[in-house]
Amino acid sequence: MIGFSRVPLLAAGVFASYPGDHSILHPAGPQASNIEWLYWVIFWIVFVVYVVVVLGFMRAGARTYTSADEMLPIMKDEAGDRRASWAVGSAITITVLTLFAVLVMSEITGKKVEGETSKNPVTIQVIGHQWWWEVIYPDPQADQTVTTANEIHVPVGKRVVILTNSADVIHSFWAPSINGKRDLLPGYSSAFWLQIDQPGVYHGQCAEFCGLQHAHMGFSIVAEREDAFSQWKAQQLKPAQDPTELVTVHGRDVFLTHACVMCHTIRGTDAGSRLGPDLTHIASRQMIAAETLPNTPGALAGWIVDPQRIKPGNRMSPNPLQPDDLQALITYLQTLK
């Protein structure tokens, strides 16, 4: 089991650095930075309080400790009690002032975090599903609206507003390096602001228990330069590339004649169901199955054939395909960049 030689490795592991993209202590934007500041301030305050109180109890115990075995007579210390009244009174006053300070700093930070709004943000709708994220970039014109899933792209340095909703149960949108979390509630839509200042890929995960595959409901936010973002968005708007080779045409036919069309959309084909993630540009995503698997042919094949093995209880049924059908399908899907 656990050999003793692993203990030093464990100790190192405790202090090892964490993926920099998924920790509240590694902020990548103003919201998370403000909160991280608040965290450290409150942390040091409570640390000092803890040390002082613990030392107080230890001193109290040490100075009056007796090791007598039988219970000693009851005593009084009226002079001591009078001094203690002053001490306790002062301690209570300091406590109240400290709590007030925490309250004020909290309020200030809260306003800063909520205040990072803009009149001209990038607007994204995120709708929670069991167990994936529907991501929509709305536009008054329907053909300018981008629909994708699980991977959100934003331009670096710009304010982004996420409009939340849920199609089923309560989920929670949380990318710790970016901002706190916001619950996705059915029947409610709220505006949730964020901004990312450093380019990179930031991991997020559902943070409100939502059923069997809550543990496998991740998303990522790709923060890229403005021009790269525009390029990505323009690409996402295009319908799916028409397959030209024999194998990819066959792959598309497999898609259209099997259970896939019951749940998935590929714009440019007849498949238009919104029950599952939009696959029009599936090949442009880094991960599949809500950040559970890398987007490689092998993983994709395994996922399509038996999603229940990877995410037991999720809504996608197994698809036992013939090997060449499967191969064709994967090849076709990989053209959907």
Added chain:
Amino acid sequence: MDPIRERPVLDVSGLPTVMFGKANTTWLANLLYMMIEGTMFALVVASYFYLRTRSSSWPPGNLPPTLGWGITSGAIFLISLVPARYAQRVAPSGDRSKIRWGLLALAGVAVIAMVVRGFELANLNCRWNENAYASTVWALLGLHTGHLITEFIETVVILCVSFTDKMEGTRLADVAINSDYWYFVVVTAILSDFVIYGTTRFL
């Protein structure tokens, strides 16, 4: 305490063994029970108002409950205060005949109230499973109906006891406390009626 010793004694043997009014411990238990049930009513009413803030029209797509039955129900409950108070007043005297009449009258009015309640429920103009408004209205009235029925049964039980020779001592105090609980049933009835019938019309 040390056993056999000379000790001064506070002699309580002269104290009564039955108390009426708020000195009676069962009265206190009754009060605590009213606090519990009252909190439940308050929370269902709060839910009603909360759901109302989430709706643009109220009732949403339903007719409001038929006012006539609400008024009738309220009137019956107010009338019931008379026998309840009477029973409470005569209980300390131990006069079994008067107590029986009081309880019988109270039970009778309670029966009428239950019949009217049946008509009220049939004339709420909504089914409990239609929408959240309907569910809350039915929940409120249903909660009250539960109290009405249990209080009726309790009154009948005490009425039966009053025909036996056990109607003495603490049982007399129980008659008085039963009336206290009936007042609670009346007050919650009026308040529930106001919420159900009044808020859809006046507020």
Added chain:
Amino acid sequence: MAISEPVVVPQSGAADRLARTWAQPRGFWGWFQNVHHTAIGVRFMVTSFIFFLLGGVLAAMMRWQLVRPEHNAIGPDLYNQLFTVHGSTMIFLFAVPMMFQGFGVYVVPHMCGTRNIAFPRLNAFSYYIYVVGALLLWVGLFLKTGADAGWFAYVPLSGPEFTPGKRSDFWAQMITFTEVSALGVAICITTTILRYRAPGMTLNRMPILLWEKLVTSIMVIFAMPSVMVVSSMLLMDRTINTQFFNPSVGGDVLLYQHLFWFFGHPEVYIIFLPATAIVSTVVAVFARRHIFGYVPIVTSVVATGFLGFSVWVHHMFATGLPQMSASFFTAASLMIVIPTAVQFYCWMATIWHGRLQLKLPMLWIFGFFFVFLIGGLSGVMLASVPLDWQVHDTFFVVAHFHYVLIGGALFPMFGGMYFWIPKITGRMMNDRLGKIHFWLFFVGFNLTFFTMHFLGLHGMPRRVYTYTPEMRWGALNLLATIGVVFMTAGILVFIANFFQSKATGRFAGPNPWGAGSLEWAMPSPPPHYNFLELPTVNGREALWEAEPNQPIVGGVREDIPEVLVTNTLDSEPEYRDELPGPSIWPFLTAIAVSIAFIWSIFSPWGIAYGAIPVVITLIGWLWPRGHSPSPRVPEPALEARWIR
């Protein structure tokens, strides 16, 4: 009170008469007729401890599944049931039944100086109802259709659309059972504390433990109805198609959260206040002095009771509330720290200006100081809205609430056990084994739960049955799992100590700790009549301030189970009340109520048909058994008087 010459009170035969009057029946059916508070209190404590162990097994299973990334020991369906039943068991089937019901029912009548708890049959009924509710939840788990939506079962996940079958129904009805039980006990304890106190025990002289049980009982009375309402709404949505929480027809998912947490937050104070009661009691005894700051502590207890109802929205900070609302609840959540801080400072002052004898119960109290404080301070962090937005629903919160619940309730509970078990069993527990238990548990607990703070900060959400190696959470999870081994070892040592001491421990005698409250004026274990001579009280610590010839109460009948009822403020004698003796009706009524409640999960007619046996058993319960002559009509009241 003017007292004239002392009078010899004849003692011969009193003990036998009282023993006969207050005897509880023996044998199998006799067990179900027992209405004495010591028996019922012990039953609550033993049963809830068993559920504590069962809940602990579930926790160990969860920690095993999380020991490494992508571990496949336990799948998501079972895992979800594990954390749901673990949380529900610990809160509903262990913490409240042990801290409030078990300890309360056992100790309160003793501390009041009376012979039994008020409404003894209601007390017994509350125990049976609790057991059925507890079994209901666990039967669901064993049938693999256990509750699996978390211990607070948010809608819509727990509702009819997303949790088909009976799972959430078992949970919702378990709530009904346990809340009815707690409410019953709250009525008994409130009445006992307000009306059964010994003469001389004015409110100003009441032990802090009684103040805390009183405040806790009132909190139960106002908080439990909320969870009963919301769990009934959930049950109705699931069984008869009501639409309370369906947003498409005007329902609201946040309504559920408001109603639940309006109960849920006071609930944790319902668990915590009895623990602070134990701390205040034990600190005074082992600092060999009156507690410092009786008035500030009592005020703090009452204030916590009130403020506990004003903070519930801090569980909902991530739902997108209006800013004003969030600010108010942050302020309230920070404010509620103050009464607890006051108590901490008073405890410290008590030790500072006392004489500390660090016996085993006091060791646990120091553990409480060091452990609970971490939880309280991480609570300050959670009260701050922006910070909560980050750490809500992560392992940081799991760390926080285990520190306040285990540090704040379990440590005082163990301290209280080492303190009061000698009274209950008559034997002292083994000191050395007790210390081993403490250190094993202290080390294991901190190893498991301190690491969870880091996991939360580094992004690990709650209620996940597994995680990927890329997240690099493996090392900390491994450490957390190792801690379980130490905690388990500690608890096993405790159990062994308990059984060994019960058989062969040193005899405790009436007052092994030189304590001041009235329960220590009786033999250990106490007889069923509690006090041979009903006491009067002269000060806040009855035994420490008793006069050499402290008066006793005479004139309470010894041939029937009679108690003295005093008035609320001054504890002046008011009347004598005959309590019911042993009875089978509480048990039969509990069976009838259980049938109705369980039937109603399967069919709405269950309530209607099930009501019939309930009415029958209630009539049996309430029907007078006039076996002792009570006055036909009350006599004019005479005063209590001193024998001249």
